[in-house]
Amino acid sequence: MFQNSCPSVLPHAWDSSGLGALRVGLIGTGVVGSGTCQVLERNAELIAQRAGRRIRLVMAAARNLHKAAQVVGPDVALVRDPWVLVRHPDIDVVVEVMGGVGLAKDLVLEAIAQGKHVVTANKALLAEHGAEIFAAADACGVVVAYEAAVAVSIPIIKALREGLAANRIHEVVGVVNGTSNFILSKMQDEGLDFAAALSLATALGYAEADPSFDVEGIDAAHKTALLAANAFGADVPFGQVHAQGITALDPYDMVCAQALGYRIKLMGIARQVADAIEVRVHPTLVPQSHWLAQVQGSMNGIWVNTDAAGPTFHYGAGAGSQTTASAVVADLMDVARCGAAGDAGRAALRVPHRSVKASAVRRWPVQPIGQVASRHYLRFEWVDDPALQAEWPRWLQAHGVEVQDMLQVPHTDQPHRKAWVALTSSVRGDDLTRALALLSQGTGGPAVAAIYRVEDLA
Template sequence: MYRDPVESLEPLHHRHAAIRTLRVGMIGIGTVGSGTFRVLARNRADIAARAGRSIELVMVAARNLERAAGVVGDSVALTADAMQVATHPDVDVVVEVAGGTGPARDWVLAAIAHGKHVVTANKALLAVYGAEIFAAAREKGVIVAYEGAVAVSIPIIKALREGLAANRIEWVAGIINGTTNFILSKMRDEGLDFAAALAQAQALGYAEADPSFDIEGIDAAHKLTLLAANAFGMPLRFADAQVEGITALQGVDVACAEQMGYRIKLLGVARRQAAGVELRVQPVLVPATHLMAQVSGSMNAVMVKSDAAGLTMYYGAGAGSEQTASAVIADLVDVARLDGVHAAQHVPHLGVHAHATNALAVLPRAAVHTSHYLRVPVHAVNQIQAVAASLAEQKVPVRQVALAAERPGTGPQVLVLTGPVEQGTLDLAVHALQARAEVAGAVTTLRVESLEG
């Protein structure tokens, strides 16, 4: 029977009117929290239209209540007790943006125990306690969403779960720490050494007073752990990741990489192999013509290789108040849409098959198979062939050999690009090379990533 479209709008209108506001409690009102409040307020109508219901911040927990009042005004209830937000009956979803691990774990688990959904941008929390948190969420049938914990403004979790849902993911590689990418960009563009580039990053607010979390690769490893879990359906394996930062990287290697047609980036790589998964963060050489090499400053980028879609790349800001807020609110929109849906349909719930038994092993360092860059100090320029011969004797395929451009205060340097070889084999070859009389100092090695299909 035909029904007039105008008549059909009335019950639809009432049905939407009956959907109550999603009430949000937030723990933390710092950089990310204040950005979330501003974006929610500024784009309230658009967000409600996309979510199918209003999303309202009703309660905030903060250490400094006076400062918090200056951000949110008198429209939001304030408390110094984060657990009150986590357990309050008038809160539907808890946004945890305070950071840290211990107290945050307690707040998140309490919220889940009280049947509340959770949105967090806390990658350290999930990398360390994610298995426990996701298991509790599954038990209670609630959502734990964390887009803002991985690549800030880049919706990479949604891309892996939804956009690439039809695909078998082969590898994920990304520049996923803005601080280190800024430092490496300065080392390349201005010829700075690491210490000078770090000082500039700190002066501009890109690096903390204690930058170790970023420059040692730990932050990137937390994010890579979440990416790998989503890509391969494996448990969170942060403790098994190989993590190397950029603190030992020398300006001479940045310049030599350029000479060889490469740029150095701190890359997180998760690659599926027959024997397990590579899970590693380290400075690597990327071809200078590759899109990933063009990612400069504090920007982030993630590349995914999958069987059906092929190579896809995602680019965006790697830091920022409202940039992170964008991801947090996107998760809130998902929660608003999925609240009341059967738990099995909670797309942002877990992103890993924690119920599955196919726990992929993480490959040990010695088994990782890549090409390599070597910088070998020698006593004389005519010793270049001795270096190549030594590597060939140790079954290391040599693809390119050159002398480094002369630099003040340094002797001759032999640069080598190898073909793909297991790390264990290369380590033995470098040990043998180091013992040769021609070698005048420590041999530097870095991995090379082609990032090809």
Template sequence: MYRDPVESLEPLHHRQAAIRTLCVGMIGIGTVGSGTFRVLARNRADIAARAGRSIELVMVATRNLERAAGIVGDSVALTADAMHVATHPDVDVVVEVAGGTGPARDWVLAAIAHGKHVVTANKALLAVHGAEIFAAAREKGVIVAYEGAVAVSIPIIKALREGLAANRIEWVAGIINGTTNFILSKMRDEGLDFAAALAQAQALGYAEADPSFDIEGIDAAHKLTLLAANAFGMPLRFADAQVEGITALQGVDVACAEQLGYRIKLLGVARRQAAGVELRVQPVLVPAAHLMAQVNGSMNAVMVKSDAAGLTMYYGAGAGSEQTASAVIADLVDVARLDGVHAAQHVPHLGVHAHATNALAVLPRAAVHTSHYLRVPVHALDQIQAIAAGLAERKVPVRQVALAAERPGVGPQVLVLTGPVEQGALDLAVHALQARAEVAGPVTTLRVESLEG
């Protein structure tokens, strides 16, 4: 089954330099890798026309050689040694789609050390080891491209780097995890609790057997880290992100949000402030009439606010084999166009600009300034004003107070929408509210995002 790539590849010097084929080695041929092979093969002529030369997959590293042979046939050299692909002299660009942060780091750094460009859809790798990887790429003058790592079929990295290149980015906010968006859509549309919606997502293949990275918000935080770095020119700061998933979200809050004219979405937000950058992932209330609230199922969407272009929004599939392959191949086309030109004309690497934004800190949780939703269990329906008064005593601005619609098995609930207030001040107010005699149980709080210009 093993075929020696040295014997099976045509030496590069036999190709015409002016129109030389871009030779691709791929590590991993699972969902994304197989999709990449199919799309490259199916749209070969169109891709070559747009890239200015042919792009050919010449070598694949995989642990399952027999399965890989069934996908690529005899057209591609196979090996079980990923490092062989990363360092082979006949490979121009390495596509890493195996995942993980350990061996993948070593493969990518080896490829860079051998002067090869890298394309990856591995957001965890870049969020954790991106600083090291991009520094190595700058040193060698090669490209590291990663459009498929952020929002799958949505070309948001290119939008930030190219389409919005003239702009000062003020904030980026996105639904950037398809699994959690599917679960939240089911909780709203079918009245399911979290566990039932997760089980349905797993049964349909939207969620893994171990869905922790998705439902705890970690996957979204990896992607948000890359978005923030591109939007603000700041270093990768995944360790400083505030991350909250949807595992504690209750169906009653989904219903109460609807009652107030909102929908709950797991949102990644990167917002520039005078004192630093907000970098946070959490379930938030979004106005039901807002375009972001209409993003349902496993779809993704990213909204950007910039000074010249204003509000722009990008929408597309949040998962899928060929959807991710579309982004991977778009990066390969960029490499094909830029390979051989002066390094200064390459797509910029993260953090290369030594401007003032690099010094911006990530704001601590207590300093984040937003509106909030509160659900306060009370002993009696006539205690609504006491709750509003308790918040006013703590200088929390109250925009709206209402009683929650009756639900089976749920006692009286007071719903509050606040004006903008720092998280630290709200936490103190909720702590004081919790101690009042009128309050019958834990107070639930969620942030509210208007997503206005």
């Protein structure tokens, strides 16, 4: 069981302006927690000048108190039991960087019930339970801030909710998982297969011991759901977000895509179409000339297309202790400017949790991936039959799939291996699947070896 080592009263600190310092309780003193402590200490005076009051870490909860003491310093009270922290009357804001969903959700809801603001970097928590958490925060007049949950060094949540607030946002498309992007960069530039690129990412610290959330697209899907929520003022049910990872990607397809003028990226896509939204993550062909195709290594890049500002591009580091801490502390500074929890006057002026006031949040229908229309990349295994090669594009067109570009591409490392690759016109996924099934049945081939969507971004 956790044990409490908390003093009954925490020290009050006042800055020169006479305003009370914002008193912070930190749950989690690992990579992000330690970075947050370092930034708060190193830039304390600058932070106070910009926030209008001091921000003081007064308590931290951690399993290993000895290690935590080395992170937070001697003036911070330490507890093993995080419930003591979230219920302590002398804490104004709780920073949750412990990760996970179950316990984190319970602690965040309790902090809100206790009238405390919350800052979190937990994208899984908010993507899966954000509607409940934001409703609780609105009812209690407190803030849940989460800039660090998406593309940490890029202030994209602030950009969507504030900088672009006057705009109708049409789409948000981005490379939002640094681990997968590092792997794809190595596969593209060095010809590594997935296993070798993942091994390198692990050795360099870009991939976790269990990388499944990153390489299966789940992490990117969490972030894309939050981007969609803010872009469209929406409640996005996470279970309806399509997530496809990169584990099955063949480097040969990266060679073929390059021959067609594209690069393959794991993309998070949030787009408004008629009275629905698309929220999806999958490997995607992007034109080599587009900014997103230039996002290399563990970096992140996000493309936002709007009606008034037009397209904007946001680029920065997607992971790291200090980079994540930068976003956490920026959220703390916003909270410091908000005034007391429950202050009705200030609460009315606070930035909404999902870009629009709670009463205006909509539950847009999320289009099933099979109903989403886009251009597609197809790779067919080589069939040495000129008549069949001439026939299959006409067969596809007869079934509603127009082949717009077609190319024979030899394999770089295996000269005897070659394939036909094609780009289609825009077609719904379900319609393409039916047409390809009919092609196989009607002609006896060729077999489709790979299918990926194409995004020709303006």
